[in-house]
Amino acid sequence: MVGETLQIGLAGLGTVGSGVYEALLRNRDLLEARAQISYQVRRIAVRDKTRKRGVEVDETLLTDDWRDLVDDDEIDIVIELIGGTTEAYQLVRAALEKGKPVVTGNKALLAEYGSTLFRLSREKGVPLYFEASCGGGIPIVQSLQHSLICNKVSAVVGIINGTSNYVLTAMDKEGLSLREALQQAQSLGYAEPDPLLDINGWDAAHKGLILAMLAYGAPLGSEAISVTGIEHIEPVDFSFARRLGYTIKLLVVIRYHERRNALELRVQPSFVPQQHLLSKVDGVFNAIAVCGDIVGETIFYGRGAGKNPTSSAVVGDVVLAMRECRLPGYHTGFLPYAEGVKALPVEATETSCYVRFRVKDCHGVIASIATIFSQHDIGIAATSSAEGEHDGTEGWNHLVFMLHVCCWGQLQEALGDIRKLPTVVGEPVVLRIESFQTS
Ligand SMILES: NC(=O)c1ccc[n+]([C@@H]2O[C@H](COP(=O)([O-])OP(=O)(O)OC[C@H]3O[C@@H](n4cnc5c(N)ncnc54)[C@H](OP(=O)(O)O)[C@@H]3O)[C@@H](O)[C@H]2O)c1
CATH class of the missing domain: 3.30.70.260 (ACT domain)
Structure with a gap:
């Protein structure tokens, strides 16, 4: 084991935060053996300390002020899982300014403030990790940053919203209306009580912006992406699609147009040929196809959300952050490298x-x-x-x-x-x- 025990500050103990806490405890021996670093969760920030939770936590760890994590000089790493953009932005910013590596799963935060936060991360030499922000348990962020690093990426095409994919699958396979399919998804816990961002395409768009940034180095904002949701799809569209040899999926499409030095970036319900693997991605599953000039076509498939898959991604990043703390200066977070790339209208x-x-x-x-x-x-x-x-x-x-x-x-x-x-x-x-x- 290398050095002293690293101290973790966890902000948020909801669906993902509680999964991360449990995973850090349950697999401690495995993680410490693999990473050769010991760790401890030192403080947990929540909104309401009195709330009953499905996870057992030592109550003395709880605080209702996230600043307690940032201001604690003993805390080495901060995990942001509170969601939203206002306080999450203040928290991540403050932690980076204090020199603490941050792990987040917050796609809305990165879509809105990504370029500011990555600039700060670069200036301070402190990494910001975000594997869980895109594709839940699918290891797409690290794959694009590291495993596929030698490739010029010609296109990234994916199904990256589980709720809308569940709804489209139920409409296709069970002949349900959009409303009926959504109610089914909600009753099974696959959709939030307010699924607006899933249905109107903006959840997928936030993740699409992250994928675009990773594949092309360009930190683009929400205005760069064209977004259409699945609101207007009717069962009859599936009948036509089937008859013509297609299925309907909500796709994020990211394609680089070299001549224009511009990125095509869009989320739209699309016809996918029945022979293509993406047409077989059903229910809450996600898949992302990445095409590189050296590797050819690759497809990453798995659960795009949920407590455990998302926690797996967060804890992977925590280990990277711990390694960064042990080897400071070797920045393994993301650094934008192509600020000149524009969005194609x-x-x-x-x-x-x-x-x-x-x-x-x-x-x-x-x-x-x-x-x-x-x-x-x-x-x-x-x-x-x-x-x-x-x-x-x-x-x-x-x-x-x-x-x-x-x-x-x-x-x-x-x-x-x-x-x-x-x-x-x-x-x-x-x-x-x-x-x-x-x-
Ligand atoms: N759920 C998923 O499957 C999933 C997948 C990928 C990424 N994510 C991302 O992960 C993040 C967390 O999602 P979630 O589903 O776990 O959310 P959640 O269940 O609503 O949990 C949010 C947690 O943050 C705490 N919190 C909220 N505001 C706070 C504040 N100002 N100060 C301190 N604590 C605060 C809440 O405290 P209380 O418990 O006291 O209310 C709660 O514990 C989001 O950014 C989300 O986009 C989620």
Whole structure:
């Protein structure tokens, strides 16, 4: 064993914090043998010290002021698991300023304040670790930083929100509506009481920004990513997808456009070919495909959230932080290295698309929509229709257009014109068709 016992300050004892505390106790012998460093949890910050918890803790360790962790000179490492961005930012900032390595699982914090915090981390020479912030138990952060370091990454494509993937899987396999699938996810504890950020795509977007930063060195903010959630997907979209040889997944897509030195960064419900491994990633599981010029395609698969998988990632980082404390100066955290990379405007991104319209059941409707696509130079690969419900006065149909590769901006202009047609009802549903070409 090397040196004195390292002292850990744990902020947050909720789902993940309690899992981390238990893992640090349960596997102490294993961790100390592997890392050759002894440790102790010295202080735990919570919001409410009187709250009953599902984990047994020595009450003298508890404080309701996280500053007690930062101000304690005996504490070597701080683990931030309180969530949110305001106090978490103050806590992480204060700990780095005091020279304490920080481990966090907070993707919202990194999406909002990542560049400021990494700059501070660099200035102070104190690392900030964040494996748990992306993909829960999947070791994607360290893999991108270390194992795949020799690769120029051409694309990262992933399913990185378990709740939305559970909902899409239940809609696909059990024919549920989005509402029914979400209720099922909530009753099984797979979705928060307020699942807004899961359904509207922003949880995946926060993680996408972290992946982009790791793969391309560019600390980009929330304004750099184009985000569409799964709110408008209906069971009929799965019927069309199946018939056409696809399944629907909420994908984060990150692709580098070398000529423009710009990153395409988007979260969108997308058609994934049934033969591709990502189409088989069901329920709460996550998967991230990384394509590098040397390694080729790799896929990382596992549980993207939950107490134990997330704790596994946090404790892995704690060991890195402990090693850093023993070998100060060898900074194993992330340092941005490509601040000049810009985000590619979403209007300039190109894919094939599936567009489903609700149209009145009358003659000439296909031709009128096709004419507008053609006026905007958008080619049609196929059309398909299915009967919709009847609202009592007039029948209507689902009408699907599979479009050839076109610019997103061009498509939006065409849809603007199509919306004005009296035969088109409501908002069209647009899904990208991912080709998974790696360059
Ligand atoms: N849950 C997951 O599966 C998962 C997966 C990956 C990443 N994460 C990230 O991990 C972090 C924690 O998530 P969680 O699910 O564990 O949250 P949680 O269950 O809500 O727990 C939050 C904990 O932080 C404490 N806390 C909140 N504000 C505080 C403050 N100002 N000062 C001191 N303590 C404070 C709470 O205290 P009380 O107990 O007294 O209320 C609670 O113990 C988040 O950033 C989340 O995004 C979570």
